[in-house]
Amino acid sequence: MATTPKSIVLFASGAGSNAQAMIRHFENNAVGRVVLLVCNNPKAGVLAIAEAHNIPFLLVDRTTFGEKLFLEQLNAYKPDLIVLAGFLWKINPELIHAYPGRIINIHPALLPKYGGKGMYGRFVHEAVVAAGDQESGITIHFVNEQYDEGATIVQARCTIKPGDTAESIGRKVLGLEHSFLPATAEYLLREQ
Numbered sequence: 001m002a003t004t005p006k007s008i009v010l011f012a013s014g015a016g017s018n019a020q021a022m023i024r025h026f027e028n029n030a031v032g033r034v035v036l037l038v039c040n041n042p043k044a045g046v047l048a049i050a051e052a053h054n055i056p057f058l059l060v061d062r063t064t065f066g067e068k069l070f071l072e073q074l075n076a077y078k079p080d081l082i083v084l085a086g087f088l089w090k091i092n093p094e095l096i097h098a099y100p101g102r103i104i105n106i107h108p109a110l111l112p113k114y115g116g117k118g119m120y121g122r123f124v125h126e127a128v129v130a131a132g133d134q135e136s137g138i139t140i141h142f143v144n145e146q147y148d149e150g151a152t153i154v155q156a157r158c159t160i161k162p163g164d165t166a167e168s169i170g171r172k173v174l175g176l177e178h179s180f181l182p183a184t185a186e187y188l189l190r191e192q
Contacts, residue, residue, distance in 0.1 A: 007033065008081050008083060010036070013039065019086070020046075025186070075098075083106075090147060104141065106177055108124050108125070109127075110137045114127050136173060138156050
């Protein structure tokens with residue numbers, strides 16, 4: 001007997017390469033299916049990706065993101081897992097309590113280093129270069145009420161070589177993100 005794929009909701013703010021990796025991974029996957037994209041940037045490239053894959057999306061702003069109506073709209077999709085794939089806003093406590101242990105985030109550093117408000121994308125990679133670190137990587141973690149402080153699910157590392165720049169580190173880290181985020185999401189859905 002075939003089982004119904006579990007529902008994945010993606011939250012994203014930018015170009016959407018992690019969202020694209022998630023969508024591709026779960027397109028023909030019996031474990032899960034991306035059913036909705038939530039975005040806070042009406043100019044984000046991720047919206048075109050959602051449209052190209054016939055995935056509905058909700059645009060939110062600072063006001064609507066905290067409203068009861070948003071939570072009701074989200075609940076209508078019955079998410080088994082919410083994946084922050086480059087979503088730059090802090091998740092409100094109401095949403096965290098509505099989906100305990102079912103919201104994950106990917107961070108482009110080896111937490112607890114280089115986490116917190118304002119630490120995303122190139123800002124993280126520039127900090128890694130400035131510190132002279134010999135490795136960087138990603139952390140996939142559960143979301144709690146503090147930026148980048150939820151329990152770690154998995155970390156993956158890459159070596160930083162002499163001459164690496166924030167841009168070259170960013171490319172290495174993005175490769176890890178595209179590989180590990182879909183695999184981790186699938187693992188979590190299988191464990192539910």
